Structure formats: C-alpha cells, structure tokens
Amino acid sequence: MEKNRKLRVGIIGCGGIGTNKHMPSLAKIEEVEMTAFCDLDLEKADKAARDFGTANAGVYTDYREMLEKEGLEVVHVCTPNSSHAPISIAAMEAGCHVMCEKPMAKTTAEAKSMVEAAERTGRKLTIGYQNRFRTDSMFLQQACRRGDLGEVYFAKAHAIRRRAVPTWGVFLDAEAQGGGPLIDIGTHALDLTLWCMDNYAPARVTGSVYRKLGDQKDTGNAWGDWDPAEYTVEDSAFAFITMQDGATIVLESSWALNTLETGEAKTTLCGTKAGADMKEGLRINGADFGKLYVKKPNLDAAGVDFYEGDEEKPADVEARSWIDCILNDTEPVVKPEEALKVTEILEAVYLSAATGKTIEFN
Incomplete structure (x- = not known):
C-alpha cells in the first residue's frame, strides 16, 4: 500500500x-x-x-x-x-x-x-x-493451543439473560433475523467455544427451542415490554452437540429466562489436563502434586504477549x-469457514427442534 x-x-x-x-x-x-x-x-x-x-x-x-x-x-x-x-x-x-x-x-x-x-x-x-478479541478469550485460546487443558472433550457455551429482550429494530422478526437469542447471542458463545477447542467438525445436534414468555407483559425487561404480536422468534434455545471426535458441547441461549445463572459470550471447557470457565473472570482449574487448584490469570498485568497498556475495547x-x-x-x-460451521450448527438446532429429530452431519 x-x-x-x-x-x-x-x-x-x-x-x-x-x-x-x-x-x-x-x-x-x-x-x-x-x-x-x-x-x-x-x-x-x-x-x-x-x-x-x-x-x-x-x-x-x-x-x-x-x-x-x-x-x-x-x-x-x-x-x-x-x-x-x-x-x-x-x-x-x-x-x-x-x-x-x-x-x-x-x-x-x-x-x-x-x-x-x-x-x-x-x-x-x-x-x-x-x-474473540477480549483479553480473557485470547488468553484462554492461547492456553488451549499450547495444550494446557489437554484434550477438551466437554464444553458449555453460555448466552443467558434473565430479562434483556432487544425490543428495537428487527430483533423480534423471524423473517428478517432467522431466529431470536440463539442466532443473536448464542452465536457468540458457540463461536468462542469452537475457537478455543479448535474443533469445527460436528457429528450430530439435538435442539430444543421455546417461546414461553413472549406473550407476557410487565416483565421487568431491561428495554421495556415487548409487543407480543411482533415477537415471532424464540425466547430460549438449547442444544446438545456431539462432535466427530466424540467431544460434547452444551449450548444454552436465552433473552428471557427465570434464572439467576446469567452470562453471555462465555465458555466452560473441560479437558484431560485442566478445565476453564469465565464465570468469575477467567479461571483455570486442575490438579498438581495431588492437590486441586484454581488459578485466575492476572489479565491486567503487563508482560502478556498480546497485551500492553490500557485495555482496548474488543471491537477496537x-x-x-x-x-x-x-x-x-x-x-x-x-475465518469465513469457521463462521460457516457456526451457522450450520445453529441451523441444525432450529431444524432439530422443529422436527423433533437429531440432525446428523455428513
């Protein structure tokens, strides 16, 4: 240039x-x-x-x-x-x-x-x-690539809100969006999980999709009540994903769920050497010298190879x-091929829920 x-x-x-x-x-x-x-x-x-x-x-x-x-x-x-x-x-x-x-x-x-x-x-x-560009995400992905967790054979992709349904634009329009929280925020959690696992080979998907709260009012929603007549997407979707190597991913996504276990764009990974989660900041857990440990990397410290100075926004x-x-x-x-796999899995979740069948991948 x-x-x-x-x-x-x-x-x-x-x-x-x-x-x-x-x-x-x-x-x-x-x-x-x-x-x-x-x-x-x-x-x-x-x-x-x-x-x-x-x-x-x-x-x-x-x-x-x-x-x-x-x-x-x-x-x-x-x-x-x-x-x-x-x-x-x-x-x-x-x-x-x-x-x-x-x-x-x-x-x-x-x-x-x-x-x-x-x-x-x-x-x-x-x-x-x-x-992917958050400091905790980059740290965890690098740890996975180095083999710190060993073989990651079980994971959870988290995208759960208690009451935060987006009521503007076309978020509630199934025709324009293709779905609700699964395709909106579940997609972030699934992408993050697959990226850390470096596993893009799904074998089968079983999904459940719900519209249970869409007709309710006085909901305490973060952005005010939605119009039930315009709410044409799901409010929750869940999936059990089996990969070709036998690894299992549980995907949970919701804009409105009666739960206190909230959090989105997070992953939990369980490997043969160690595990990790993002529930209280990034935590690595395992066993050394016959003792269990939980480590919390100091992501604000200088000297991390991808991080210097004041923290930048992930979007920047x-x-x-x-x-x-x-x-x-x-x-x-x-990479577009990775994003394609995310879309394939999300579509399989919707199809599985609609048909009541497990969706097999070639």
Missing part, C-alpha cells in the same frame, strides 16, 4: 451496531477513511456520514449504487441477518474486502455462498465475532486486526 494512502471504507447499515461498534472503531485507525454510507433510512446514513465520514462522503439508500460509484476497497455490512449474504457477495464481486456482522447469514446455504464468493473473487471475508482490537490483515495480506482472525 502506498505511504499515506488510506483504505476507502464503506458502511452498509447505519443502525445501532454500525454507529456504536463499527464506525467508532474504524475512526480510530489512521489508515482508514470512511467515504460512503448506505441505509434504507436516508437520515441515518446522512447522520453517520456527518459523524464519521470524510468531508465529501457519499450517502446512499441503495448499496448497489454505492458499490458502483464509490471505488471502495473495504465494506462493513451491518444490516439485518437476511441481507448479509446478498450484500456481502455483491461487495466482494465489486472488488471489496468484507467485514460482515454476526451471524454470518440467516441460513447455511447463504453462508456457503459467501464463502464461495470470497474464494471466487479473491477478496477477504470475516465475520464480526468481537468476543477486532477492527485493527481486520485492517491489518488487509494491509499485510494475511488471514483474518475470524
């Missing part, structure tokens, strides 16, 4: 996830300039351009027009799940590298088409699983890593 030249980045989708995560993080990167903004709501695109764009940033309601006119090199897709695939594919075919918000797509078929487009066009594609680390992989022509941390 030429010295002092900036990557021309376009944003498609100027709602909450774009304006609260993607744009603020990109704005901190010297090698980036946001030169185009697109949203079906022109006022949102115009405001994003004023807040984060260059002086002459383009504003659009049609992403195809934006891709045709703006000469972009990078596109961030921050739209509802149902449009992730068509927009990402169009951007790659227009010559852009693509960061797409999670989940990768609404369906496995769409996610596969995104992987195929990346291979066909030679463009980079990554998915917005920013929880994610954005910096993504731009660096483009500038240096390296692989992104979140």
